[in-house]
Amino acid sequence: MSTSLHVAVENEVWAALGTVLDPELDEPITDLDFVESCTVSADGVATVGLRLPTFFCAPNFSFLMVADAYDAVSAVDGVTSADVTLADHHASAEINGGVAAQAGFVGSFAGSDQGEAVAELDELRTQFFRKAALAGQDRVARPLVDAGVGPDELAVMNLGAVPPSADLARMRERRAALGLPHDDDAPLLLHGDGSRVSTAQVPLHLRRARLQRVGIETNGEFCKSLLQTRYAATAP
């Protein structure tokens, strides 16, 4: 691999890691500083080291991030094999071994003295997409509310009428993943079942959306502060 190609592949690998989300926080692991190291060897072996805020971070979330990172990095052109590992975690051995063996969550914890897992994690991921889709309505609608748009208008507004933004694009993605309306004709404000929010329901719906966003973002702040504490100081 030439030097310029090598650099290009490394950049691609980093970009691929940027598509991997912490499912609970709905943020890329690269923004969260969970990627401790990322290198690609001359023969295309990508080696990625991940880290998390605590020794006891939930193994189901942890597993999803390591497995998603493995899939994303493996799919990059020029990567011949991927070695993705999680450090300093109570289930590092199970997760790292299971991801390398493509064993799934249940397979990874088979026979583990940490306890066995009995189901894969699709439902968990869906549950957090639902939360992200609700929080997204606050991100997208709040600037409109601040600009004086009232419940009558908000209740009939469709996504096509909302100014484009990164938050809007993100909310469309989450809705698409859930099979909820997300094109230009889709309502801006949506119940969890995909139905439109009525004018009378707008104030409480927005309250719920904001609470959901505060919830997710507060979890993120906890994780960021704990990660900083854990890796800035010298562990005793």
Added chain:
Amino acid sequence: MYEKDGEKYFIVDSHIHFWDASRENWKSGREEFAKGWIDCFYGYHQLGPPETHWDYEKYLKVTPEDFERDIFIEGHVDHAIFQSTYLLDWYTNGFNTIDQNSALLEKWGDRLIVNGRFDPREGDAGLKQLEVDARRFNLKGVKVYTAEWYEGSRGWRLDSPEAYRFLEKCQELGIKNIHAHKGPTIWPLDKDAFSVSDIDAAATDHPGLNFIVEHAAIPRIEDFCFMAVQEPNVYAGLSVVIGGLMHARPKFFAKVMGELMFWVGEDKMTFGGDYNIWVPKWQVEGFVDWQMPDDDAFTDYAKLTTATKKKILGLNAARLYDIPVPAEMQLETTAGETGAPGHELVDDTAGAQA
């Protein structure tokens, strides 16, 4: 008691520990977990102001003298409530069992309350043990961990028939306060055994009991608030909320407080300082000085009054635990009263006024 600007605050710290995480207590072969657990707590410890940080060795185990100074002498605390955490798998003598508190109880019995525990999966034997504990410690409250594993079971629900037997026994024994730990899930659970969905029916069906959800169910505060707004006997325990956010993430502390004030209300929130993750002193003093910021992002949120702070810091918990409050510090609060489920929403006092 804490006094500031001529106002006197009666302080009830409703969530404290007195743990032994010393190396000698790390169970052989389980050292990695024993260390991992206390390291995790030490991470939280460092979210407090730098001048309050302790050396790691001191953090592992404090002495009764430390406790006395940190809680009663410097900490402004009038009454404190122990919540036990056993963790016998990792700590030879347990992390913080009821017995470890006994020396402190001998000396400070009139100001310390011990909460018990139950696990419905222990069946008749568990019911009997609860009776014994209730008589021995004059229990007014219990702490429950619904996500704990037990003989092949991966957690339990407060709204199950088995749990109802224990809740009814609690009522019979005069145990009024059910503290439910609803924190991050640790084990490889495919479902969330700390979900708050079981509180809803349990609270509706037991209007004579109070359900205090510790840590305001963070990391699922939204699920908690959506549920608590409909249940008059559900409370937000502020353990970790003040300690973990007020100093380290003030903007988010403001948002969380604003949401809790709206959905849960100032009569349904109780202070917990989480000793010895943190000492109560800076939390009490900081909270009395704290106010919702004036910037635009916070204009929808209620300001806190002196009365709000008095209720949260002690008067609400005093009502739940029948702790006598000197008349000069007493205020009216609806804490401990029974109301009809959902009345807050119906009366437009929450949720609908956005």
